Amino acid sequence: MxxxxxxxxxxxxxxxxxxxxxxxxxxxxxxxxxxxxxxxxxxxxxxxxxxxxxxxxxxxxxxxxxxxxxxxxxxxxxxxxxxxxxxxxxxxxxxxxxxxxxxxxxxxxxxxxxxxxxxxxxxxxxxxxxxxxxxxxxxxxxxxxxxxVGHMEQVYAAYRSALSDLGLDDHRHALDAQEQHRxxxxxxxxxxxxxxxxxxxxxxxxxRMRFADGQALFAHWFVRLGFVPGWRSVVPDTEADRVLADVAARLDAVAAEQGALELTVxxxxxxxxxx
Known part of the structure; x- marks a missing residue:
C-alpha cells in the first residue's frame, strides 16, 4: 500500500x-x-x-x-x-x-x-x-x-472490521463520527x-467508483489527496499504517470475490x- x-x-x-x-x-x-x-x-x-x-x-x-x-x-x-x-x-x-x-x-x-x-x-x-x-x-x-452519508460505505465497513480484529475498538467512535459528519x-x-x-x-x-482491489484504491492519487489523511486520523499515527494495510487487505478480498472493488457514493x- x-x-x-x-x-x-x-x-x-x-x-x-x-x-x-x-x-x-x-x-x-x-x-x-x-x-x-x-x-x-x-x-x-x-x-x-x-x-x-x-x-x-x-x-x-x-x-x-x-x-x-x-x-x-x-x-x-x-x-x-x-x-x-x-x-x-x-x-x-x-x-x-x-x-x-x-x-x-x-x-x-x-x-x-x-x-x-x-x-x-x-x-x-x-x-x-x-x-x-x-x-x-x-x-x-x-x-x-x-x-x-453512506459515502464509500464499503471502506468504512472494512475499517470497522479491522478495528475490531486488531483490538482497536476504542477508536470506533472516531470512525463513526467521520462517516456520519457528511x-x-x-x-x-x-x-x-x-x-x-x-x-x-x-x-x-x-x-460508483471501481478499482481492481484495495491496493489500487489506496494508491489512487485522489484518494490519497482527499481521503487517506482522514482515514489515518481515526487511530494514533503509530497504528495508522497497520490499520490501513489491514483495511486494504480486506478490500482486496472483496475484490477477489466480486471481480472488482466497487464503491458507492x-x-x-x-x-x-x-x-
Missing part, C-alpha cells in the same frame, strides 16, 4: 494536476449543470470554484453577456483557472481569491450561486450560506451539490432554510430560491 504523503496545497504543481480528478467532481458537476438556470446576461458566482470545472462551463453555456465570478481561497487553483480562462479566450469570468464566508460582492447583486462539492467542504457552511443569500437578488437561485438532504435543506432560502428542488443519485443536488 502506498505510504501517506503530506499534500502541500499551496504548491502550484498540486493545482496544475488537480484537473486529473474529473471522475470525482464530474458526476456532481453534471448533475448541477443539468439543473441550473441558463440565461444570457445573468450574474453567476461559483463558490469554492477550485480549478474551475463549473466556472468554465457556465461561462460558455450562459453566453458572453453573462458574468461568472469564481471565488476560492486556494490561490494556486485560482491561478490555474485564470490560465484556462485566458487560453479559452473567455472575457466574462472574474477569478477572485477570497473566503466564501466573506464574499467580495454587493448585497442583492447576483442571479445565481452555484457550488459543486464546495460548501460542504468549507469550515463554516452556515456562514457561507448566509453570504450566498446576502448576495442573491430576491428570487435568485442557489444550486449546490454534495456527497451524502450531509443528508435534511441537513442541507435545514441550513438553506435558516439562511433565508427556500428549497424548491432536490435530486439524488448514486455513482450517494449524492444530492439541491436548488433553493432567495426569499
Amino acid at each position: 502506498t505510504s501517506h504523503e503530506d499534500i502541500d496545497w499551496s504548491a502550484p504543481e498540486v493545482a496544475a494536476h488537480y484537473d486529473e480528478l474529473p471522475l470525482w467532481s464530474a458526476p456532481f458537476g453534471l448533475m448541477l449543470l443539468a439543473r441550473v438556470p441558463l440565461h444570457r446576461g445573468q450574474s453567476v458566482v461559483d463558490v469554492g470554484a477550485g480549478t474551475g470545472f463549473v466556472t468554465v462551463e457556465l461561462a460558455q453555456r450562459c453566453g458572453p453577456e453573462s458574468r461568472v465570478t469564481a471565488v476560492d481561497p486556494w490561490a494556486a487553483a485560482m491561478e490555474r483557472l485564470a490560465d484556462k480562462v485566458a487560453f479559452l479566450g473567455l472575457t466574462n469570468v472574474d477569478v477572485v481569491v477570497a473566503s466564501a464566508e466573506d464574499l467580495p460582492l454587493p448585497d442583492a447583486s447576483v442571479d445565481l450561486v452555484v457550488s459543486n462539492l464546495g460548501i460542504n467542504n468549507l469550515d463554516d457552511p452556515p456562514a457561507v450560506l448566509h453570504e450566498c443569500a446576502r448576495v442573491l437578488r430576491a428570487g435568485g437561485r442557489l444550486v449546490t451539490t454534495t456527497n451524502l 450531509a443528508t438532504v435534511a441537513s442541507v435543506s435545514d441550513q438553506l432554510t435558516v439562511a433565508g432560502l427556500d428549497v424548491v428542488d432536490v435530486a439524488t443519485d448514486v455513482f 450517494p449524492m444530492a443536488c439541491v436548488t433553493a430560491v432567495r426569499r
Whole structure:
C-alpha cells in the first residue's frame, strides 16, 4: 500500500494536476449543470470554484453577456483557472481569491450561486450560506451539490472490521463520527432554510467508483489527496499504517470475490430560491 504523503496545497504543481480528478467532481458537476438556470446576461458566482470545472462551463453555456465570478481561497487553483480562462479566450469570468464566508460582492447583486462539492467542504457552511443569500437578488437561485452519508460505505465497513480484529475498538467512535459528519438532504435543506432560502428542488443519485482491489484504491492519487489523511486520523499515527494495510487487505478480498472493488457514493443536488 502506498505510504501517506503530506499534500502541500499551496504548491502550484498540486493545482496544475488537480484537473486529473474529473471522475470525482464530474458526476456532481453534471448533475448541477443539468439543473441550473441558463440565461444570457445573468450574474453567476461559483463558490469554492477550485480549478474551475463549473466556472468554465457556465461561462460558455450562459453566453458572453453573462458574468461568472469564481471565488476560492486556494490561490494556486485560482491561478490555474485564470490560465484556462485566458487560453479559452473567455472575457466574462472574474477569478477572485477570497473566503466564501466573506464574499467580495454587493448585497442583492447576483442571479445565481452555484457550488459543486464546495460548501460542504468549507469550515463554516452556515456562514457561507448566509453570504450566498446576502448576495442573491430576491428570487435568485442557489444550486449546490454534495456527497451524502453512506459515502464509500464499503471502506468504512472494512475499517470497522479491522478495528475490531486488531483490538482497536476504542477508536470506533472516531470512525463513526467521520462517516456520519457528511450531509443528508435534511441537513442541507435545514441550513438553506435558516439562511433565508427556500428549497424548491432536490435530486439524488448514486455513482460508483471501481478499482481492481484495495491496493489500487489506496494508491489512487485522489484518494490519497482527499481521503487517506482522514482515514489515518481515526487511530494514533503509530497504528495508522497497520490499520490501513489491514483495511486494504480486506478490500482486496472483496475484490477477489466480486471481480472488482466497487464503491458507492450517494449524492444530492439541491436548488433553493432567495426569499
